[in-house]
Amino acid sequence: MEGADANLLRRDTYRHGDLRRALLDVGVALARAGGPDAVVLREATRRAGVAPNAAYRHFADRRALLHAVCAVAQAALALAMEAELAAAPDGADAADVARARLRAVGNGYLRFAQDEPGLFRTAFAVPEALGSLAFPPGVGAGGLTAFQLLSAALDGLVEAKVLPGERRLGAEFLAWSAVHGLAMLAIDGPLRGLDRAQTDAVGQRLLDMVERGL
Amino acid sequence: MEGADANLLRRDTYRHGDLRRALLDVGVALARAGGPDAVVLREATRRAGVAPNAAYRHFADRRALLHAVCAVAQAALALAMEAELAAAPDGADAADVARARLRAVGNGYLRFAQDEPGLFRTAFAVPEALGSLAFPPGVGAGGLTAFQLLSAALDGLVEAKVLPGERRLGAEFLAWSAVHGLAMLAIDGPLRGLDRAQTDAVGQRLLDMVERGL
DNA sequence: AGTTTTCGGTGTACAGTGTCCACATTAGAA
DNA sequence: TTCTAATGTGGACACTGTACACCGAAAACT
Structure with missing residues (x-):
């Protein structure tokens, strides 16, 4: 640090x-x-x-400080996702690799939420945190937003013919919703208290669902 | 009122x-x-x-008041889901009906989040709000929790042979995650600002994903 | 009835917060 | 070296949650 x-x-x-x-x-x-x-x-x-x-x-404000902290938290999230991506298997089958990369993105997200619940909640605490042009979001080491990392993974799925192109538009929001929701439930919803292994298990099933359903 | x-x-x-x-x-x-x-x-x-x-x-506390308000908000959520369920089509094909009922549950959730964002956020603001036995959650007119309404819809899917039984366990958390995440993104995430029609469109795609992927 | 208990609302007070204003200090430009 | 703009200080105000002592009235018991 x-x-x-x-x-x-x-x-x-x-x-x-x-x-x-x-x-x-x-x-x-x-x-x-x-x-x-x-x-x-x-x-x-x-x-x-x-x-x-x-x-x-x-x-200017307490909120201004909070915004700055929020950006840092988003950057930390992006970094966690990048780390998971770096550890993703890089096999021969392009389809498998693409799928593994999407899973890595999701797992990075879920694990960050569980390992750093305070930062995770802070990353989404500011209403105008995401999608506002006036508010620069935090980026990881590769200069990409968490959202952009997800987008890239989805592009990879299309490229590997795993995801039909006509389903690509807006797929970020579907995948993101699923993972974000689980993260919330795991942090302070009915799934809190589960340890890493259990959360991972639910996470895998959730990612299965996303993969099948996208 | x-x-x-x-x-x-x-x-x-x-x-x-x-x-x-x-x-x-x-x-x-x-x-x-x-x-x-x-x-x-x-x-x-x-x-x-x-x-x-x-x-x-x-x-006893500000938190005690907040808990009470939280229970009311949860009850309002359950009511919204019940209302959507009551309006669900009741056709001949049991599979279609079961699917429609799950969609109704999801749509009730999403619409409540959009129509009453303050109450929705309050319903999930209290960490021990859900799943804690010391904290009685709000119920709808039928006496069922939002969670129980979802469970019932999933049971219906199994009964109608739409969902294989071995995938039933814990399916609440998968469906809930998806819908909850989208609700969050629609309230103060990158999807806020979308009107009801647009949110509904994304909601339908999300429910498609859940249906396919569960 | 009258008396007493007990519940519910008031008043005062304290610590903690965000934020405004006027002032003090000092680093760096002139 | 002097002036100025940037940066930190001190005091104040309104607001919050909450504790303690008090009091007013409804209800319970003679």
């Missing part, structure tokens, strides 16, 4: 150095631990060792 | 009469307008024409 030392309480200079970054780091930590509601301006400034109002030099 | 006159500001007697009910009504109105975060204790007491602390005679 780079910049992890930026949120120190002790400070000798009047200026902080990189307060914006420090507040963002603290905000992410708060979101990680307690979800979107836990990212509290005063607590962030406190941990950064600075007066509450100092935050307003870097963020 | 019965009890709608219970939340009046004017009051001549020292006792309110049915403050618990009044607070609940106001809480539902707040949730309806602004989601879970909008159900604020002080505002509720204000609208009920009562001192802030009076609420504590009827609800």
Whole structure:
């Protein structure tokens, strides 16, 4: 974690150095631990060792800070999906590979939700978080949004003749819905409390359904 | 709306009469307008024409009030699903009827989410809202939970030989995930802003996917 | 009936929050 | 070196949830 030392309480200079970054780091930590509601301006400034109002030099609002944290969370999600994609098998059959890549995308999503529930909820806490042009979403190492990673996987399915082209349009929303819904149910719905293995099992069945049904 | 006159500001007697009910009504109105975060204790007491602390005679906590509102929201969801079920076609082919009933359940869910986004979000705002035995969930007119309505529809599919029995176990979570995810995306995800017709179109495709993939 | 208990609403108070304003400090441009 | 713009501080206000002490009235028991 780079910049992890930026949120120190002790400070000798009047200026902080990189307060914006420090507040963002603290905000992410708060979101990680307690979800979107836990990212509290005063607590962030406190941990950064600075007066509450100092935050307003870097963020217009509490919401502005939350938006920034949200973007980081989305980036983390994209990264998790990329990691899963990188570990996907790269066999000979193009159809199998394409299917495996879609599964990897889904599994990355589900596992991120389970491993980082606070960040996951924060990623979707801001209404205008996704699809708004005024709000740049977080991207992974490859520069792609979570949504774009999913789109690419679906394109791969079409290319490998697994998915008929006429069903391609808007397929993102179908696949996304299924996985997003399961993630929600697993975080604080009736499926919470299940361990990783059990959630994975349900996840596999869900991905089966998506694969069959798309 | 019965009890709608219970939340009046004017009051001549020292006792309110049915403050618990009044607070609940106001809480539902707040949730309806602004989601879970909008159900604020002080505002509720204000609208009920009562001192802030009076609420504590009827609800242990702000969370307790929120739980109660949450149960009402779940009941409203179940009612919406029941309404859609009642309007489902009742043709001759048992398989078609069973399919139509599952679609009705899904459409009820999706339409409720779109028509009452505040209540919908409130219904799932409380972590222990679903599946906790300590927390009685809201039921519709028939006495069934939203979840139970879904279960019944799935049972119907099995009975009509549309769904093989070995795929029945846990199918609720798959169907629910898909529909719940789409509802979320339609409320404040990238699909918000779509009108009823467009959302319905995506909803139909999603239900197609579920039907094929279950 | 009259008395007492117990329920329900009030008032005051405190900690915590977001945010506004006026001010202080200092890094960097002039 | 001086001036200026950027950045952090202090104090204040309105708002929240919630605890404690109090009181008013309905109901229960003589």
